[in-house]
Amino acid sequence: MSAPYTTLPEFKYVRPKSLEEALKLLKENGDAAKVMNGGVGLIGFMRERLVEAQYIVDIKGIGELKKIEYVPGKGLLIGATVTGNELLEFFEKNPEVREKFRALYEAASHMADAILRNRGTIVGNILEGLPYVDIPGPAVLFDAEVHAVSLDGERWLPVDGLVLGPTMTQLSPGEIVTEILFKEPPAGSKSTYIKLQSRTEYGIVNLSALLSNAGSPGKRDVRLVVTAATQLPYRAREFEENLKKAERIDDVLEQEAEKLANSLDVIEDPYASAEFRKHLIKVLIIKAFKTLEVM
Amino acid sequence: MARTITLKLNGRMRTVEVEDNETLLEVLRDRLGEMSVKAACWKGECGLCTVLFNGRPVKSCMVLGVEADGGEVVTAAGISRDGELAPVQKAFIEHGAFQCGFCTPAFVVATHYFLQKNPNPTREEVKEFLSGILCRCTGYKQIIDAVMDAAKYYRKQ
Numbered sequence: 001m002s003a004p005y006t007t008l009p010e011f012k013y014v015r016p017k018s019l020e021e022a023l024k025l026l027k028e029n030g031d032a033a034k035v036m037n038g039g040v041g042l043i044g045f046m047r048e049r050l051v052e053a054q055y056i057v058d059i060k061g062i063g064e065l066k067k068i069e070y071v072p073g074k075g076l077l078i079g080a081t082v083t084g085n086e087l088l089e090f091f092e093k094n095p096e097v098r099e100k101f102r103a104l105y106e107a108a109s110h111m112a113d114a115i116l117r118n119r120g121t122i123v124g125n126i127l128e129g130l131p132y133v134d135i136p137g138p139a140v141l142f143d144a145e146v147h148a149v150s151l152d153g154e155r156w157l158p159v160d161g162l163v164l165g166p167t168m169t170q171l172s173p174g175e176i177v178t179e180i181l182f183k184e185p186p187a188g189s190k191s192t193y194i195k196l197q198s199r200t201e202y203g204i205v206n207l208s209a210l211l212s213n214a215g216s217p218g219k220r221d222v223r224l225v226v227t228a229a230t231q232l233p234y235r236a237r238e239f240e241e242n243l244k245k246a247e248r249i250d251d252v253l254e255q256e257a258e259k260l261a262n263s264l265d266v267i268e269d270p271y272a273s274a275e276f277r278k279h280l281i282k283v284l285i286i287k288a289f290k291t292l293e294v295m
Numbered sequence: 296m297a298r299t300i301t302l303k304l305n306g307r308m309r310t311v312e313v314e315d316n317e318t319l320l321e322v323l324r325d326r327l328g329e330m331s332v333k334a335a336c337w338k339g340e341c342g343l344c345t346v347l348f349n350g351r352p353v354k355s356c357m358v359l360g361v362e363a364d365g366g367e368v369v370t371a372a373g374i375s376r377d378g379e380l381a382p383v384q385k386a387f388i389e390h391g392a393f394q395c396g397f398c399t400p401a402f403v404v405a406t407h408y409f410l411q412k413n414p415n416p417t418r419e420e421v422k423e424f425l426s427g428i429l430c431r432c433t434g435y436k437q438i439i440d441a442v443m444d445a446a447k448y449y450r451k452q
Contacts, residue, residue, distance in 0.1 A: 007317075044338055047337060085351075114424045
């Protein structure tokens with residue numbers, strides 16, 4: 001249960017106009033400065049006294065962070081301040097890109113709710129580090145990487161492994177994530193996102209799945225990411241390999257789904273028992289791949 | 296830190312002193328007396344503090360007041376024109392789409408935005424859009440009926 005706070009602790013708000021100005025503020029203030037993308041996560045965490053900050057560096061005033069760009073062969077680049085609804089509007093105008101990144105589109109459609117999606121960003125959704133949010137699943141599915149920039153340099157970090165837990169990531173205090181790259185999926189691949197919710201907006205089991213060349217064992221690509229049921233996104237590499245090399249997917253799907261579900265360390269909470277989550281993982285994996293096979 | 300911001304609220308320019316750590320919700324209610332904006336969960340879940348901020352619905356407990364400097368805010372009190380209720384407000388009255396009425400301003404202002412953007416919604420689309428606003432009396436059927444009915448006026452506009 002949350003503490004009964006309504007007000008936010010004191011801090012100084014700064015809204016830099018350029019990335020360089022923002023990076024300087026972070027460098028000068030170290031861990032006392034926190035970056036605000038949409039603010040949904042940060043304001044929530046600060047109100048609960050889970051995150052402290054003397055300075056909030058709002059990056060929404062930096063124009064270059066608003067871009068959405070599809071580069072054929074490379075993938076989909078999404079700037080740090082692009083909201084869930086802005087991505088959905090881009091997909092509406094670019095249906096071919098939407099189909100390439102179908103699992104991301106479906107996850108963004110389920111992100112929080114239609115009103116919060118006007119503030120919540122794609123990048124921020126990942127950096128919150130909460131287990132039940134929607135974007136980390138497809139991000140790991142499409143081998144996404146974030147571009148972390150600081151005054152000392154820049155680097156690309158895979159989303160798989162980026163998050164350590166709620167509010168905790170591999171990023172250093174001086175770094176800002178400027179954009180995320182969802183990498184181009186294999187030609188002809190299909191992907192989907194399944195979110196099983198309890199009576200809240202939060203998923204209890206979320207799956208992201210991708211399949212290409214289902215009929216050809218040698219050429220087949222299979223990807224699966226489990227989120228919400230586990231503390232961190234789980235890319236099921238062994239499951240993927242076993243499905244890739246099977247003569248026919250249907251021969252091994254049920255058995256491999258059960259094996260994976262039983263091997264995972266899943267969350268047990270008031271919304272669902274561990275046993276129920278494992279059952280859901282199994283049946284939803286079967287559903288996901290049966291759906292992808294006929295798409 | 297205190298600073299002075301200027302925003303357009305329901306069509307009028309307003310200048311107000313705010314602290315950096317005040318949310319837009321607190322600024323609207325406590326500084327500007329905009330009581331149609333309700334405070335309830337303080338965590339972005341109930342949606343009762345929904346207002347239109349620079350043209351889009353947001354939950355004002357998740358926006359800082361200082362962010363509104365130079366911006367525009369519209370609340371349920373600002374959607375009527377020349378003293379005449381907006382079509383969605385009339386439809387809420389016709390359908391009795393409230394019980395205690397505490398959630399009504401949020402539903403009304405969010406729906407006013409939604410129907411301008413999508414004047415031909417299905418019931419499912421209405422439910423999906425409004426899923427971020429909670430009515431604790433649970434009178435959702437009348438709310439959705441009112442939205443579906445009000446849509447015809449937005450198609451004519």
